[in-house]
Amino acid sequence: MKRLSIILYSVFLAFCIGTCEGQWFGKQKTPSKGSSSAGERCFCQLKGVIDDCSCSIETLDSFNNLKIFPRLNSLLSQNFFRYWKVNLKKDCPFWEDDSKCAIRYCSVQPCTNVPDGIKGSVVYLEKSKAEKEKYFKGNDCGGENDLGYLNTTLSKESLDGFERWAAHDSAIDSFCELDDESSSESDYVDLLLNPERYTGYAGPSAHRVWRSIYQENCFKPSRDLTPYADFSSIGDMCLEKRTFYRAVSGLHTSINIHLSAQYLLSDKDGFVDSSEGVWGHNIEEFQRRFDPELTGGEGPLRLKNLYFVYLLEMKALAKAAPYLESLEFFTGNEEEDTDVRKAVVDLLNVIKGFPNHFDEGAMFTGGFQAAKLKEEFRQHFRNISRIMDCVGCDKCRLWGKLQITGLGTALKILFSGNFDQPLDQQLSLSTIRLTKFQLSRGEIVSLFNAFGRLSMSIMELERFQEEIMR
Template identity: 25%
Template structure:
């Protein structure tokens, strides 16, 4: 009877090793990408990663510039729908406002990181996709919707990096897989948005509100991009005025939907990135708007650019963590198999 029980355990262990090994093989980033993206998309993705590796250290450095610490933000309550959700009672959901106007929050961006559980906002995003999806007017407009989706995916990755475990913050792999990793189209959206931000960067002009040291770093960022080739692949080359107008309406609707999020920091981070995205669109497609870009717009743009750039880099880290965890499980299952095999052999010898 003992021998039969050990044989069952050995069989189960062997199945576990096979399944873990299979999951390990298909969870590697290169295999995931090669299996889900066309050759053209792959070339574009690898070019963006190459450029991102150059730009990210400069973007990271820019976040330490005092010019980009402070963001002026008008808190609104324009939620167009009713969603049942509990009020956020976590103190860290709130942020301290600088003295000043009651209707305008002057926020220090160093203290509003996305270290939360990402639950309340998800219902709002589902409703956003439902309503905006019904408004899609063309294939190009649908492509522009991917900008908004990429913001959501970037926020999910930021939350995953510093997931709130109540007492400590740290990575949460299953959260990453559920929100991003299992969906190649969501991964592609991040690269698509970074490509747009890189192109928008080239249209930023000197701003007298920035300190000279900050302006030099912005110029350094632009020259780093100009020295590298970006793929000619451009899904927005047939964009029409109607598409742009529809997209601007989407942005307004999205901004009002974010008012439905009860966590103030979560709501703020979403609105900040939407402002950064809107600035990128203005830089790319509206020549008159380029002349009117203010410091606050640049703060939002570079904060959004940094977060998207960081999310693209974190994709490597997340896939690496997944394969490391699976590898450890394979080692554990293999050790168990060896021990069970030894026990089975000993039992057989004792029977003889």
Template identity: 40%
Template sequence: MAEAKAVGGGKKKHLKKSKEGKGGMRKLAAIGAALVVVAAIAITFDRAQIQKSCHCSRDARKYTGMVEDCCCDYETVDSLNEGVLHPLLQDLVRTPFFRYFKVKLWCDCPFWPDDGMCKLRDCSVCECPENEFPEPFKRPIQYGLSSDDLKCQEGKPQAAVDRTLDSKAFRGWIEVDNPWTLDDETDNSEMTYVNLQLNPERYTGYSGPSARRIWDAIYSENCPKYPSGEICQEKKVLYKLISGLHSSISIHIAADYLLDEARNLWGRNLELMYDRVLRYPDRVRNLYFTFMFVLRAVTKAANYLEQAEYNTGNLEEDLKAQSLMRQLLYNPKLQAACPLPFDEAKLWQGQSGPELKLEIQKNFRNISGLMDCVGCEKCRLWGKLQILGLGTALKILFSVDSKNHPNKPLQLQRNEVIALVNLLHRLSESVKLVNEIGPSVEKTMEEFTSEPSMQEISLLERARLAVGKIRMILPL
């Protein structure tokens, strides 16, 4: 009997194992089916994404047709900039003549003298003895940073200007003030030379109320945004020039950004570039407009710039600068594809033209004065340079009339030419970045921030239900 019970018990255990095996098979089958559903949904979702991606790639070129108020289209500008302008300008700004810029770095803000960020006579990077000037090029000088210097730059050492120079000095050239800018460029006693190659335009940490105050004053008091159809062409041009310059500055800050201060890691902040410029089509269009405007000024001054003296004492480099300048001014591809980037003759027409010019000239002088209120040395350096460059472009296009006043020839000082060419290079660099990485950045950011479509929501919901079934089948 004991043997029989044992046998009978064995049968029961066998039946229980058989049932457990069949239950396990059912679980595995259910899991397999659910996984098939999830895989199918994933494939369908991926196909939907691919279709969306293909649709985006077909519409990748966002800016087509003529650049507004200019005489060239976007495709031509991008092609010329990539193949001709940017390579020439890249080499040109590295030559000794265009490497050094004369600038008044300390701040004497004419608009809000009580601003704590602007007491730069007591908080200047360069506390230089007077006997070291006015011949700063006679010997290389390196100035360190004190604790007060860092405080002045909001604690950011990258915001300070590197004043290292070589022994090459400039000679020649006339000195005459620019009617479009506030700085007295002939006041050499308060100015110093800076090597631009050692002080690239990049992120400095300068932000917050002080920075916003500058741009707010520029836009609200000197070139407010125009309502469509409710502003004269000349004021519209001023707004677009400042907006385009603002876009270019923002692009360079984002393109050379301090990603990790602890490791001193620099790179591109694509999210910042998108948030400040690429997501706003009008800002990109204004960048192209400003580029064409400055390019027109350079080509209009071709006779003067070709004959100018690019003398730094380094014969080989000076000949190179002169050769590169001629290649830029008389490039056959540029002359064939875009001979007139901007037509300035259509402005200042009518009886009110002279008065309007004086009004806008005053506005731009105020903007140049605001550069003295910038609370960051490197930002002030590049702000002053680019505003002087833009003021030089305005001077070339609107302050000299060789047809009606042939006895009043164009006169530029060395610093104006240096600023003009460096500004054109900065704009060229920005246009190149927008053309090369703009579409991919926009696509990535728009996909990241966009809400899923109804089809995608349906697919995701089915996937969620499938995962829920798996959880019901599996033991906890």
């Protein structure tokens, strides 16, 4: 009996390994539609410790779904985070692209009713409202006739100069090529009215974008890559290059989950119908993107990288927490702004309490070669941010740019060195000077929304698993 048990266990183990590894390209199989075994293949590696991290997938599932997602979902509906300024009219800097969306839902409607407070300064100083008014209106402590008076006010022109310097310094440290928010071609977009959904954008144009990202702008293992991601030799790369690769793959995975979860299920009247259509989970689309038998064994590994990039962006929020907690999140609505500040502090306190954060301190150590690798890392990601202007679908471009900007902002926080000193060493409330902790409003909005997309993806994974396993 004992021997029989051992044999049965061995057969079961071999089956699990075989279904997780799947077949390589050229040997694909078509899984049975809706079968539980097809679903199990997608999720069979989503357990245990995440590669290059000390946290388990089970821990992150619980932490995200119970603590992070409800808070983020509420916060991102607030005005400060729902409006993002973006230029969707830029030409692709790498190739000519005349592709168009397959369905009408790919269009983006600019917003004309943006709260006045959001249209203010691009740069946010860590100053209280009273202090800002003091510097703009003049010191109200007696004026020039007071003994020992020192005029510490700055003109509007000087403040504009500071902001230009800050923008220049930020560009040097930035991991993204940011849109010029002052450009006449940049528009505010209401993210809640333009949700990320399946648009039918596919074919050569979409494949060229991702192929360019992976083949030309990702660090490569010792052997050539497939058009997307091949993790079979990722262990040949150093930690820094693995981090880059897994972060890009995790973001790609997250986008694919969103498109499978918000799929156009019904649009009976086609282009003449003014309704919103029926959107929801498309299990077959999810399996097509992540079933190991249809992805050369890569699907479950790609899903695992979602958790990796989630940890990376969460650590960036934790590291920048002292700076973010000092901001006003100003929209002009005093009551709402107060609620947003409290909600941000509450979210960041939960994030800071997470026990197994991503350890960026283990990266880029070792002098000149490390510094050279970090700059190469930064330039690779800046190139990816420019590739987003080659996306032929407006809605795909909007959400691609936002999530790449959010990830780039996270990398800036983790690796630029500007967030390594305690806030009180950089920020003096007795003088008005720009701190090295500076982020633009666009970076802040993209950072929170990008993390929100990852949080939603982990939540959707649980829902897909429940539906597939029924």
